[in-house]
Amino acid sequence: MNYQIFYLPARIGRLGELAYNVWWSWNPDASALFQYLDKTLWELTHNNPVKLLRQIAPAKLEAAAADPAFLRRYDGVMLAFDYALSCEGDWFPQKYPNLKNETIAYFSAEFGVHNSLPIYSGGLGILAGDHSKEASDLGLPFVGVGFVYPEGYFTQKISAAGQQEAHYLQLDYSMSPIEPVFTKDTSGPIKFHLGGRDIYVAVWRVRLGSGSLVLMNADVEENQPWDRELSARLYGGNRETRLLQEMLLGIGGVRMLRALNLNPAVYHANEGHAAFLLLERIREFVAAGKSFEQAVEQVRATSIFTTHTPVPAGHDTFHFSLIEKHFAGYWNQLGIGREEFMALGAYNDHFGGGTNFNMTALALRLSGRYNGVSKVNGEVSRKMWHPMWPDKTENDVPITSVTNGVHVPTWLAPELSRLYSKHLGQDWLRQHDDPKFWERMDEIPDEELWNLHQRLKAKLLSFMRERARKRWMNEGTGATHALASGTFFNPEALTIGFARRFATYKRALLIFRDIERLKKILQDSWRPLQIVFAGKAHPDDAPGRSLIHSIYEIARDHQIGGHIAFVEDYDILLAKHLYHGVDVWMNNPRPPLEASGTSGMKAALNGVPNLSVRDGWWFEGYHGTNGWVIGADPMVEMSEEERDDADVESLYSTLEREVVPLFYERDSDGVPRGWVQVMKEAIRHGAPAFSARRMVKEYTERLYLSAMQAAEKK
Numbered sequence: 001m002n003y004q005i006f007y008l009p010a011r012i013g014r015l016g017e018l019a020y021n022v023w024w025s026w027n028p029d030a031s032a033l034f035q036y037l038d039k040t041l042w043e044l045t046h047n048n049p050v051k052l053l054r055q056i057a058p059a060k061l062e063a064a065a066a067d068p069a070f071l072r073r074y075d076g077v078m079l080a081f082d083y084a085l086s087c088e089g090d091w092f093p094q095k096y097p098n099l100k101n102e103t104i105a106y107f108s109a110e111f112g113v114h115n116s117l118p119i120y121s122g123g124l125g126i127l128a129g130d131h132s133k134e135a136s137d138l139g140l141p142f143v144g145v146g147f148v149y150p151e152g153y154f155t156q157k158i159s160a161a162g163q164q165e166a167h168y169l170q171l172d173y174s175m176s177p178i179e180p181v182f183t184k185d186t187s188g189p190i191k192f193h194l195g196g197r198d199i200y201v202a203v204w205r206v207r208l209g210s211g212s213l214v215l216m217n218a219d220v221e222e223n224q225p226w227d228r229e230l231s232a233r234l235y236g237g238n239r240e241t242r243l244l245q246e247m248l249l250g251i252g253g254v255r256m257l258r259a260l261n262l263n264p265a266v267y268h269a270n271e272g273h274a275a276f277l278l279l280e281r282i283r284e285f286v287a288a289g290k291s292f293e294q295a296v297e298q299v300r301a302t303s304i305f306t307t308h309t310p311v312p313a314g315h316d317t318f319h320f321s322l323i324e325k326h327f328a329g330y331w332n333q334l335g336i337g338r339e340e341f342m343a344l345g346a347y348n349d350h351f352g353g354g355t356n357f358n359m360t361a362l363a364l365r366l367s368g369r370y371n372g373v374s375k376v377n378g379e380v381s382r383k384m385w386h387p388m389w390p391d392k393t394e395n396d397v398p399i400t401s402v403t404n405g406v407h408v409p410t411w412l413a414p415e416l417s418r419l420y421s422k423h424l425g426q427d428w429l430r431q432h433d434d435p436k437f438w439e440r441m442d443e444i445p446d447e448e449l450w451n452l453h454q455r456l457k458a459k460l461l462s463f464m465r466e467r468a469r470k471r472w473m474n475e476g477t478g479a480t481h482a483l484a485s486g487t488f489f490n491p492e493a494l495t496i497g498f499a500r501r502f503a504t505y506k507r508a509l510l511i512f513r514d515i516e517r518l519k520k521i522l523q524d525s526w527r528p529l530q531i532v533f534a535g536k537a538h539p540d541d542a543p544g545r546s547l548i549h550s551i552y553e554i555a556r557d558h559q560i561g562g563h564i565a566f567v568e569d570y571d572i573l574l575a576k577h578l579y580h581g582v583d584v585w586m587n588n589p590r591p592p593l594e595a596s597g598t599s600g601m602k603a604a605l606n607g608v609p610n611l612s613v614r615d616g617w618w619f620e621g622y623h624g625t626n627g628w629v630i631g632a633d634p635m636v637e638m639s640e641e642e643r644d645d646a647d648v649e650s651l652y653s654t655l656e657r658e659v660v661p662l663f664y665e666r667d668s669d670g671v672p673r674g675w676v677q678v679m680k681e682a683i684r685h686g687a688p689a690f691s692a693r694r695m696v697k698e699y700t701e702r703l704y705l706s707a708m709q710a711a712e713k714k
């Protein structure tokens with residue numbers, strides 16, 4: 001890519017290249033560089049350097065190029081940037097020098113890397129983004145494969161009537177850190193023969209340090225109008241669109257890699273959406289002369305599959321007729337007949353769905369290694385997929401687990417990163433997955449951690465206010481809308497955050513079950529509590545949308561007094577403010593339905609303790625001193641009603657007896673010593689164990705390495 005598209009004085013000419021490598025977003029010095037150029041524009045562009053460089057006044061750039069202080073920072077950042085790109089000294093090439101050319105291809109329907117790239121909807125995508133960034137940091141030869149959705153996922157507004165409105169904005173490629181590879185401005189889209197017709201896709205690249213994502217988009221002129229829709233939106237369309245989208249991801253994804261001259265050693269499918277990649281690889285081996293059985297063996301040996309979904313209904317399935325329609329003619333290329341082909345995906349979920357072509361079953365049959373995303377989720381998955389291994393006991397079902405982790409440099413507040421550098425050493429980031437290292441947490445003075453947290457909280461509240469103000473100014477939304485968005489929030493009051501996708505099992509309304517009791521807690525004049533909610537519901541999910549409506553109604557009820565807020569449009573930018581700035585992170589899904597959850601991990605590493613039911617990651621993350629467990633034992637069977645009652649009672653009493661008193665118990669200097677201790681424990685346990693660094697190393701050593709070695713031998 002030619003980065004000369006921006007006007008840049010030669011002395012700072014590499015800012016363009018930096019803007020187009022999302023690495024800047026997880027290096028606090030690099031992001032500060034753009035911020036220094038024009039702080040206002042930085043805010044207005046929602047921290048998007050591509051947009052900033054396109055819009056900034058040339059005089060500001062010239063001034064920066066002549067400012068010795070700026071240049072010193074610039075040179076420092078460029079040095080670090082080149083070092084990151086070189087992978088020199090990174091963990092993987094150091095430890096496995098003989099494997100450093102064996103690429104891992106990671107397929108995912110979504111990637112959440114930055115808010116300027118709306119190609120994610122929630123947890124699954126953020127996880128894929130974090131995995132990719134950490135793979136780059138560790139020097140793993142890595143390429144992510146997915147889509148760029150021209151209409152992305154929607155932005156959310158709450159109407160005056162309290163309803164979620166979904167707005168799909170057209171992605172402006174020129175304002176995103178995305179580089180053309182095969183597009184109409186370069187050599188043109190590439191062509192596949194797929195499902196009986198030709199289909200064209202444009203290919204784009206997103207740079208993440210030394211690694212990258214390569215993304216397809218079918219919205220090109222060469223395609224028929226209906227095919228242009230295939231990658232228009234994330235999870236849009238009907239079942240058939242969904243099937244075609246998944247064919248494009250799996251089969252098209254492999255072919256795109258070939259068009260890029262990439263022949264990865266190992267393939268990792270993040271969730272069942274990408275499972276067709278396994279078929280395509282079999283097809284390739286058969287075309288190269290292997291038998292179907294040999295091809296399957298080779299594909300299994302080099303494929304990893306991660307399942308996240310803890311309920312049978314959540315797995316992707318298709319009617320056989322639909323599969324027949326689009327795969328007729330494909331199975332003979334695999335060297336098998338129709339029956340054998342259908343059997344690869346056939347699965348009866350035993351929960352009323354009947355027998356269908358099931359993407360998870362397909363992935364389990366054709367990959368060699370599989371995992372769930374937390375210890376509980378591994379257990380749930382073994383139970384759910386036990387019928388696939390009728391000869392084994394449930395415990396011996398070969399689905400293991402690798403607990404999720406979060407990319408620490410992305411999710412840690414830059415201010416905290418500086419605090420850790422100051423007290424734990426400049427080198428802290430290199431060792432952050434080592435639990436022993438964090439035993440030094442006490443070297444950080446309580447006052448400093450506490451005061452910094454106050455600053456981050458103030459930043460969150462001002463972010464909320466500005467969002468509300470903008471909406472009010474631009475659209476004249478009623479004043480109650482502004483109040484319901486948290487403008488009455490008090491920087492001194494204990495603040496709980498709750499943000500997630502609004503699906504009913506997440507039980508967003510649990511805390512409102514006894515509103516009078518809650519009001520007493522919220523409105524205690526000496527020890528008030530306030531709760532900020534955020535999150536989207538899938539536009540087709542009426543019950544989910546109704547949850548948002550209910551919370552919004554409570555937020556604007558004057559009797560609540562502004563202690564409850566709903567902030568619109570939960571995206572990466574808002575998420576960061578929340579994880580950095582609230583005092584407690586709350587999570588109360590109905591167990592065991594939380595596969596892992598990662599928002600609580602992000603909160604923890606910022607010193608925000610969790611208040612959560614014992615499910616997902618918290619089942620293994622809770623250590624008695626780093627937060628609070630609420631609710632009944634998840635392993636005990638009880639009715640939904642009974643569980644809701646037990647859990648909410650436990651939630652209220654934990655708040656009343658433990659959380660609120662501890663937060664307001666201050667020393668003579670105003671520091672809540674006991675509270676700060678919990679904050680430190682949250683960091684000490686959370687940062688190493690739930691880092692993406694620990695996770696990617698674990699994937700590498702437990703799953704990728706043997707697959708890489710199998711690939712070498714072929």
Ligand SMILES: *Cc1c(COP(=O)(O)O)cnc(C)c1O
Nearest residue numbers: 122123500571572575597598599
């Ligand atoms: C981390 C994150 C999520 C996933 O969090 P959960 O705990 O799984 O709900 C969703 N959306 C955004 C923007 C995130 O940053």
